[in-house]
Amino acid sequence: MMQTNLLKCAAVAALASGSAFGQTPARQTFPLKETTGLIARNVKVEAVEYQGREAIRLTMDGSADGFAVLPGTDFQDGIIEADLALKVTTPKGVRNPGFLGIAFRARPDASHYELFYLRPGNAGVEDQAMRNHAVQYSAVPGFGWYELRRGWPWVYESHADLELETWTQVRIEVAGRTAKLYLNGSAKPTLVVDGLKGEDLRGAVALWGYAGEESYFSNVRITPTASLPVKNGSDVAGTWDVRYASDAGPLEGSIKLTREGNKVKGTWSGGLGVERPVTGTWRDGYVELSFSGEWPKDTGLGVPGPVTAFLAGWVDDNSAKGRMRVEGRSDGQWSAKRRE
Numbered sequence: 280m281m282q283t284n285l286l287k288c289a290a291v292a293a294l295a296s297g298s299a300f301g302q303t304p305a306r307q308t309f310p311l312k313e314t315t316g317l318i319a320r321n322v323k324v325e326a327v328e329y330q331g332r333e334a335i336r337l338t339m340d341g342s343a344d345g346f347a348v349l350p351g352t353d354f355q356d357g358i359i360e361a362d363l364a365l366k367v368t369t370p371k372g373v374r375n376p377g378f379l380g381i382a383f384r385a386r387p388d389a390s391h392y393e394l395f396y397l398r399p400g401n402a403g404v405e406d407q408a409m410r411n412h413a414v415q416y417s418a419v420p421g422f423g424w425y426e427l428r429r430g431w432p433w434v435y436e437s438h439a440d441l442e443l444e445t446w447t448q449v450r451i452e453v454a455g456r457t458a459k460l461y462l463n464g465s466a467k468p469t470l471v472v473d474g475l476k477g478e479d480l481r482g483a484v485a486l487w488g489y490a491g492e493e494s495y496f497s498n499v500r501i502t503p504t505a506s507l508p509v510k511n512g513s514d515v516a517g518t519w520d521v522r523y524a525s526d527a528g529p530l531e532g533s534i535k536l537t538r539e540g541n542k543v544k545g546t547w548s549g550g551l552g553v554e555r556p557v558t559g560t561w562r563d564g565y566v567e568l569s570f571s572g573e574w575p576k577d578t579g580l581g582v583p584g585p586v587t588a589f590l591a592g593w594v595d596d597n598s599a600k601g602r603m604r605v606e607g608r609s610d611g612q613w614s615a616k617r618r619e
Contacts, residue, residue: 309349309499311335320389321345322488327495330364330446334497337379337488346382346389346485349499354383355481357503359451361496365399366444369491376400376412377443378489381451381499383458384475384482393418393477394487395451395460395470399441414439414460414469418476427476430589431602434610437470446497455507456593473612474592474601478563480509513564513594515543518618523550523603525611527580534568534615543568550575551588551605559590566599567591574608581608 312333313326322345327336337347361381369375380396394417402413415436417423427435439462441447450461452468456475459468484501488494516538523530532549534557543559543566551572559568568590576583586608592601603613 303505304353304503306503307349307352307501309501311497311499316350317486318348318350318387319345320348320387320485322347329495330444332362332446332497334362334364334495335486337486337494337496338492339488339490341490344378344487344489346385346392346487348385348387348483348485349501352484352501353481354453354484354501354503356454356506357452357501359383359449359453359484359499359501361449361486361499362446363397363449364444364446364495365397366493366495367400367491368493373491374400375491376409377492379492379494380487381449382483382485382487383451383453384477384479385485386479386482389419389485391419391477391479392482392485393458393475395449395458396487397439397441397447397449399443399445399447402439402441410438412436413441414462416458416460416470416472422476430591431604431610434602435470435472439469446495454504455509476565478511478565480511481506509595511563511565513596514538515561515564515566515594515599519599519615520618521549521613521615523611523613525603525605525609527578527605527609530609536568547572547588551586564594565592566594566601572605574605 314324317324321340322337324347325336363379365377365379367375367377376398377400378396380394382392382394385392398413401409448463452459458472460470462469486496515536518535521532530550534547536545538561541561543561545557547555547557547570555570555572557568557570571587574581574583574586587606590603597617600614604610
């Protein structure tokens with residue numbers, strides 16, 4: 280409890296010295312040569328030397344994942360840089376590709392956070408699907424790797440050239456609801472997430488590890504930038520003009536929605552059908568919607584017939600955007616404007 284209170288006090292102090300007055304907070308540097316100030320959640324934290332440098336080692340106290348909060352961090356938008364390395368400690372014959380990463384916009388109790396993580400043991404295998412699981416994004420609660428992979432295949436993970444027991448440079452750029460992950464000084468991102476799933480727009484930065492491994496961290500640098508004017512809580516009720524840019528071509532339509540609490544219903548008209556019943560959920564501005572329709576004959580792609588469409592994304596005042604897929608037919612991004 281005392282550590283949590285110290286973190287809260289540090290965050291308040293950071294706000295008072297910068298962002299609370301409209302200024303961008305100062306850059307924070309964590310060499311991670313000692314454990315002082317780190318707040319451990321389900322992990323053991325030690326100061327060690329690994330692969331020629333001083334670092335922090337995380338190991339698990341139990342089977343759950345966990346992290347160590349960097350003290351005084353209160354991050355919304357900006358850049359997080361760090362050096363990461365991983366050593367698998369599971370017995371031979373037990374497959375463990377490793378999991379380690381950086382959590383951001385995190386609550387100190389580990390109940391909510393966004394996460395980019397690496398799986399070096401997947402990077403060089405022969406199975407292409409596993410190779411594509413080398414770098415991943417997830418968010419707690421509700422959007423773990425399983426939910427994201429099943430619901431939106433290949434959107435929240437990517438391949439990267441990684442090695443076990445080797446330092447990897449990580450750079451995370453966060454701006455509003457978008458985050459990009461860069462590796463080893465590359466000018467091109469390895470993974471882009473347009474539509475972060477987390478409920479919180481700001482929070483702590485933490486070192487994240489997993490069971491059956493030793494996770495190493497060094498040289499964390501946090502450079503805040505001016506925050507984009509994004510806020511949660513926008514209502515989805517109204518009539519929306521929707522554009523869908525998919526891998527099977529563009530599609531347009533309109534959607535009329537009403538909301539009672541977190542339940543959403545309405546109708547879709549346009550490509551895929553007219554007055555098609557829509558159902559879904561709303562959570563603080565984030566929506567998930569679905570409806571049944573008919574895949575048209577004139578696309579030239581996919582077999583015409585009954586389909587189910589899924590939309591997920593954020594509402595920001597009178598605009599909205601996110602991912603949309605028509606099961607078995609197409610996948611892409613949707614955007615919408617609310618009619619006045």
